[in-house]
Amino acid sequence: MSSAIDFILVESQPLIRLAIRTVATNDEHIRLIGEADNGEDGFRLFEDLNPDVTILGLRFPDHCTIDDLDKYFAERPKARVIVLAEHAGDAEIARALKKGALGYICKDISPGELVDAIKTVAAGRKYIPDEIAQILSENIGQEELTPTESNVLRMIVGGMSNKEIAFALDISENTVKSHNQNIFGKIGVSDRTSAATTAIRRGLVRVDL
Numbered sequence: 001m002s003s004a005i006d007f008i009l010v011e012s013q014p015l016i017r018l019a020i021r022t023v024a025t026n027d028e029h030i031r032l033i034g035e036a037d038n039g040e041d042g043f044r045l046f047e048d049l050n051p052d053v054t055i056l057g058l059r060f061p062d063h064c065t066i067d068d069l070d071k072y073f074a075e076r077p078k079a080r081v082i083v084l085a086e087h088a089g090d091a092e093i094a095r096a097l098k099k100g101a102l103g104y105i106c107k108d109i110s111p112g113e114l115v116d117a118i119k120t121v122a123a124g125r126k127y128i129p130d131e132i133a134q135i136l137s138e139n140i141g142q143e144e145l146t147p148t149e150s151n152v153l154r155m156i157v158g159g160m161s162n163k164e165i166a167f168a169l170d171i172s173e174n175t176v177k178s179h180n181q182n183i184f185g186k187i188g189v190s191d192r193t194s195a196a197t198t199a200i201r202r203g204l205v206r207v208d209l
Contacts, residue, residue: 003029004028005029005030005031005052006031006033006053007024007118008033008036008042009035009036010038010041010057010065012037012038014037016084017035017037027115029115030118034049050076052122053081053118054079054081054082055081056069057085058084058092059086066083066092066095069096073099073100080102080124081100081102081103082103082117083101085105085107086106087106091202093128093136103127104127104128105132106129144186145183148179149179149183149186150205152179152183153183153195153199154205156196162177162180187202187204
């Protein structure tokens with residue numbers, strides 16, 4: 001590693017890139033060596049520049065970055081990646097960390113915390129802010145949804161009725177109701193409205209606004 005920590009930034013929002021670029025130029029110990037506004041160009045930078053740290057925005061118009069993490073670690077198993085998210089959805093945090101990310105931060109992070117995150121991850125240590133660690137700890141031990149339950153939950157968030165879900169999945173309404181009850185029990189809610197809001201808050205379902 002050079003005297004400065006070289007990092008790249010892959011993020012779709014120009015204002016966020018500007019803010020991070022500004023932070024980088026104000027610290028002599030870190031250096032932004034490349035940035036991209038889409039996943040394809042970002043991975044190309046990662047391959048070409050071999051950064052000490054890679055900051056990946058969580059969402060792009062066409063996909064979620066967590067789906068890309070496998071190819072980053074296939075290319076470099078010891079890559080040091082920080083995921084940059086809009087908010088602290090615990091399901092997405094858990095997925096990112098399980099795939100190998102060392103850091104997970106939100107876009108409202110302070111400049112000082114951002115620098116700390118980069119330096120911590122560059123040293124090979126995890127960086128999880130206290131508020132995000134708290135969210136993770138609150139949901140430790142909760143049973144994961146099955147693929148079918150996740151699909152049903154996405155449809156609930158999309159406003160579909162039990163009858164519509166049954167038609168879409170070619171199952172009976174009673175089976176849908178059974179899935180609903182299993183979902184409610186696993187995420188700790190008692191009705192469809194609470195299930196939808198909890199799913200969005202925790203990142204159990206991706207919502208593209």
